[in-house]
Amino acid sequence: KKKANKAQRALALKSAQEHEAAYQKATRAEIDAEEVYNSYHLAKLTGQIYVPAQPKLAFVIRIRGINKLNPKVIRILRILRLRQIHNGVFVRVNKASANILRRVEPYITFGYPSRETIRKIILQRGYGKVNKQRIPLSSNTIIEESLGKQGIHNVEDLVNETHTVGTHFKEANNFRRPD
Numbered sequence: 001k002k003k004a005n006k007a008q009r010a011l012a013l014k015s016a017q018e019h020e021a022a023y024q025k026a027t028r029a030e031i032d033a034e035e036v037y038n039s040y041h042l043a044k045l046t047g048q049i050y051v052p053a054q055p056k057l058a059f060v061i062r063i064r065g066i067n068k069l070n071p072k073v074i075r076i077l078r079i080l081r082l083r084q085i086h087n088g089v090f091v092r093v094n095k096a097s098a099n100i101l102r103r104v105e106p107y108i109t110f111g112y113p114s115r116e117t118i119r120k121i122i123l124q125r126g127y128g129k130v131n132k133q134r135i136p137l138s139s140n141t142i143i144e145e146s147l148g149k150q151g152i153h154n155v156e157d158l159v160n161e162t163h164t165v166g167t168h169f170k171e172a173n174n175f176r177r178p179d
Contacts, residue, residue: 008154012140016156023115023163054093055112056165059121061088064107076104081178088121089178092165115163122159127177134177146175 034050036042043049062082066074080100081089091097091110101110113121126137128146135142140154150168152158161172 008140008144012154012156015154015160019156019160023160056093057112057118057163058091058093058097058101058110059088059113059117060091060101060108060110061086062107063109069107073104073107076100077107080104080108082108083178087178088125090118090162090173090176092169092173115159118163119155119159122155122162122176125179126155127179128175129177134179143175147172 030052034052036050060080060082062077062085065085077083080091081087090113091101093112101108122137127134128137128142129135130142130146137143137155137158143155143158144153147153147158147168150161150171152161152168152172158172158176160166161168166172
């Protein structure tokens, strides 16, 4: 059992290093593109400027209660899994979700988190749904058992899947409780 745990920790460390390297590379490419395209002379000559990509992920927190709310607003908050004050969820940003967020804007606040912020939120307040129970994400085995089929084996994989809004974002997001 000790050898299996050691192998699992080594695998988690390796995947964390790979995700960090990919994140650093993407960040560096973003900075380089901004420096190249936003130089004054190039912009003046070619007429091109660099416009950064829109964020793909938002973190939404409910800030108001249910007194005197429109039933449609209550329904939208339930769809977003924001049933209580101070609950927070990650939401994929697209046109539909942007319209939904705009509709409930007086009752929520939202922002675009960095990878490090996502990691802190999941480590400090992360709970998962296992057999309809709220289980703290205290070990990687909980994540492995629930999301192993999707290729998410540890906390770092969960953070990466959330940050990149990957192919299994929906499963990873539904696994996490909105706390």
